[in-house]
Amino acid sequence: MTTTPTHSYTRRIPVDAPYDLVVAGGGPAGTAAAVCAARLGLKTLLVEATGCLGGMGTSGLVASFGPVSDGERMLVGGFMKELLDTMWQQKAFGPQVVPEFLNAQLNRWVPFKPEHLKRILDDFAVQAGVELRFFSRVVDVEMEGDRLRGVVLSNVEGLRFVEAKAFVDATGDAALAALAGAECKVVLRDTDTVAPSTLCSLLGGMHWDDPAYGSDWQGIDAVKNRTKAELLPQAIDDGHFTQEDRFMPGMNKIGERTATLNAGHVFQLNPLSVRSLSDGMVFGRKLALEYLEFYRQYVPGCADLELLATAPVMGVRDSRRIVGEFELGIEDFRNRRQFPDQIAVYNRPTDVHPTDTSKAEYERFLKDFHGKDNLGRGGCVGIPYSILVPRGAQNLWVAGRCHSSDTKVHGSIRAQSAAYMMGQAVGTAAAQSISTGQPACDLDTQALVETLRRAGAFLPQETLSHEMTRS
Template sequence: MQSYKLEREIPVDREYDLVVAGGGPGGAAAAICAARLGIRVLLLEAMGCLGGMGTSGLVCVFDPIADGVRTLVGGFMLELIGALHDRGFMPESITPDHWLYGYHNWTPFHPEGLKLLLDEYTQAAGVEVRFFTRVIDADADPKTGRVRGVIAHNIEGYRYIPAKTFVDATGDAVLADLCGAQCREAGRDTDKIMPGTLCSIFAGIDWDRVDIVRDDPDAIHYNIGIPGPADKVEEAIREGYFTQPDRQGPYMHIMGGTLGSANAGHIYNLNALNCKSLTDGMMLGRKMAQEYKRFYKDKVPGFEAAEHVCTASLMGVRESRRIVGEYELTIDDYMARRQFPDQIGLFNKFVDIHAYSNSEEEYRAFCERNARLRLGRGECHGIPYGILVPRGWENLWVAGRCNSSDVLVHGSIRVMPAAAMMGQAVGTAAVQSIRTGQPACDLDTAQLVESLRQAGAYLPQNELSREMTRSK
């Protein structure tokens, strides 16, 4: 491809203490928690609302935050779930015990509630938010590991925004990559990419007539919705309902009243770092949503009068680019239920790697992984601080899906409650770094853990360490 050199003078904004790129569960938590601690925060979000996949992506259900015995996820995320419930943005059937103590309990919510609460929280904390603003470049020096500023674009044109610290919560490690931090890309550094899904909202469902499996400890999602009944899916595949026969899923969750949110259909080989692939995926996703509408209406009792309301405006991306961090969390750590002195969160979710294609063989591999790579009741693994710091960087962190973990354990911690814990941790770390001069890559993690505990995080490790856990 030919290149074109662009030179232009662009306005320079005032300096912020912290700039957060991306306002999903990771970025919103980072910005709000940092601003609550008293620093000046700017949150840049490409869409017109906060919440990321939870709102613009119509993924309207939080993964489990408990291990069946204890509530593992505290702090900001716990506050948010409680507020969604108290403000009436959850189905009436969901009570606090469901998320506080359940094992494999997913918690549904209405995306408008999440948008509204995050608006209110950012306003109350004094976070400056800019919607429809995309981070497009960075002024950074990989040799010193320092970022000086980001270049953002919105309706007002380009802006150079200097800051003391930066958080990349774009899901795709956009900012870390622009800075020149070392990253791994699915499909480039691995041989496969987990498929994406374009999620949807349905209305007109008679949930009283839907056969929901409840109180089955081994069931996943079932107590808040239904997987497409396997026999009906097989039947529909035989009858040619689907452009792309797919045995895994679909899932339909209660969103409230007659509403349901659908996580239906897989877009295989979707490369979220390639614009054509993303565009083709959106078009295929919209086509598939109509096929699933027909499937539910024709085949599943309770859906006869259902209507398809809309598909999401953000593609549901499960895997794209993630950083090479000071630590890489591995499946061995997960299976060992490893605890770390510098852990900033605990998690119990199973390793959720969707089938890489719609072949029988891949479907069997998915079922086998699902059964084998999971933690039992009362079990959990730690999420150490070092997976949030691009290796060698002094004032740059990541939160959420672009964390440093291997493919398998990433399948567990890529989800919203884990992203929010990471966000709270890096927002708090940025404040500590500004106030003490400690760089991200050499932060006193004992001090960080104490601050997170004070803010409600559940971090029961007895031993703390000033030094983070690092990969060799």
């Protein structure tokens, strides 16, 4: 085994005025956390590595929200519902989206225009008084006993130290939690299911008015299903692709002539290695061209498609998750378990993509997705507060992709809609913690649930508890 050489150095760096809350990462989870905390009166800094909010939904061109209903009723409330309402008013959804999409369709993804989402989230953050620090990364931490005292930011100005009373890790990769010494699970070849990454892209010149698509979303579904079942296997048999990948989510209609494309798995990518990420971006851009050509040659309405852009960031489905006070597991999911301390409920099949190009993996995916790991109409699983708390954490929470669940459940609740709800919960928890002195790992969860309900969250549990759910 080779050891990496090390070098120690000391620097004096400028110190910013302190905040109540620092949120690392401005994706769905971090934006909701920061906005909701600021609305509750916290002086909040939101640190984001790119130049916009929205994370995968904007920078990553993953332009569709995972389901927001259980096929009978809307499951999302609070911040996420407010976001949907605002997007509806501002015509930010794909043109085929109808109200039924939002509240009465089982497993219905909701396509949107990423540029609209960016601006709406900017408005929410600015109006709430969140201080935005784009092009900045959290790169180090300083602890004071078992509390996080401050973070070191890196940006064009150099390094800065920022102190706060509370911190949220919404980096997707649990970057802040790992720096703070929280126990984490690195999801690389250590389990039977390692979700591959995908570099998504933006396409123009799409003929959604081709008769094959009919006049509404059902026509689009029909072509999508035919593409997966018939046209993609045909192209594989014709030797069109570099890798024989039988599964791709495909295109989202986000405008009358535009689409985003979620296609091309980059297998065995290590999202915590910059070398692997770099190689993955190069390969992902090649794959995007292959899928463009496939659509042009095989799929109705696509002859004039143009690749306008690939995303500037890799679409990472899973990397590092915290070991939380509780881990939400597949049996909880299949039993549609409800928790006294749940901060959201959700319904989306476990969407753990095939981990390689084998037929067996594709069949495993289909069996899970359409079989026992699909909660069905009217079902939902609770997302307990305790999966957002690194074990023993005093003033640190996580939200979004890096929460504590097993690989299968993660494949469900990593969705953007769930991430926004987790973000609202931890922003609210941070405010409660600061005002009461309760640490993250011993927060009064009854009070938290009551506050979230007052803020519009849909939390149908009948029994509440002052104590969080623990393993």
